[in-house]
Amino acid sequence: MSEEIEVEALEVEVSVQPIELYKVLKIANLVSGGGEAKYAISDGYVAVNGEIELRKRCKIYDGDVIEFNGEYFVVICDQPVQEAVPRDQQATKVTPAAKAPKKDKKVPAAKAKKNTSAPATSKNRSVTKKEALKTENKADTATGRKPISF
Numbered sequence: 223m224s225e226e227i228e229v230e231a232l233e234v235e236v237s238v239q240p241i242e243l244y245k246v247l248k249i250a251n252l253v254s255g256g257g258e259a260k261y262a263i264s265d266g267y268v269a270v271n272g273e274i275e276l277r278k279r280c281k282i283y284d285g286d287v288i289e290f291n292g293e294y295f296v297v298i299c300d301q302p303v304q305e306a307v308p309r310d311q312q313a314t315k316v317t318p319a320a321k322a323p324k325k326d327k328k329v330p331a332a333k334a335k336k337n338t339s340a341p342a343t344s345k346n347r348s349v350t351k352k353e354a355l356k357t358e359n360k361a362d363t364a365t366g367r368k369p370i371s372f
Contacts, residue, residue, distance in 0.1 A: 229294045230294065231287060231294035231296040232250075232293065232294070232295050232296070233295070233296055234249060234250045234288075234295045234297050234298065235298045235299070236249060236297060236299045237299070237301065239282070239283050239284055239303050240281035240283050240303065240304075241281070241282050241299075242278065242279040242280065242281065243259075243263060243270065243275060243277065243280040243281075243288070244256055244259035244260050244278045244279070246282050246295075246297060247262070247263075247288075247290065250295055252290055252291065252295075262290070263275065263276065263277070263278045263280075264278065267290060267291070268289070268290050269290075270282065270287070270288055270289075271286055271287055282297050283297070283299075283303065284297060284299040284300075285297065285298075
């Protein structure tokens with residue numbers, strides 16, 4: 223049997239539902255920060271609708287009653303519930319960007335062989351400001367990136 227008990231509760235207005243439990247404690251200024259709220263929840267100091275809640279990200283909806291530190295708080299939200307779509311079901315929308323007409327690239331007939339007599343050292347691809355101005359922001363042939371100047 224469920225007993226109904228009438229208690230005096232303070233209102234906590236939130237702008238969106240569902241909202242995580244630790245965020246409600248922060249909004250109501252019951253704790254100084256999110257870390258403190260999560261600590262209080264995990265130690266069992268918070269009850270939601272009469273039951274101890276240990277989940278920090280427990281979803282709270284309009285009308286839920288939260289008990290903390292001997293006080294009761296009721297969550298008030300006038301916005302409709304926003305259902306979260308699971309990541310695997312989210313449709314990825316790709317909007318094609320306006321592309322400039324492609325220039326015909328010259329394809330070499332055969333690749334030139336590397337000089338095997340040269341020592342194998344890594345080349346520094348960084349570009350100084352003076353070199354960038356000399357190249358007039360032309361793309362690097364190895365990477366296709368334009369130099370950055372500061």
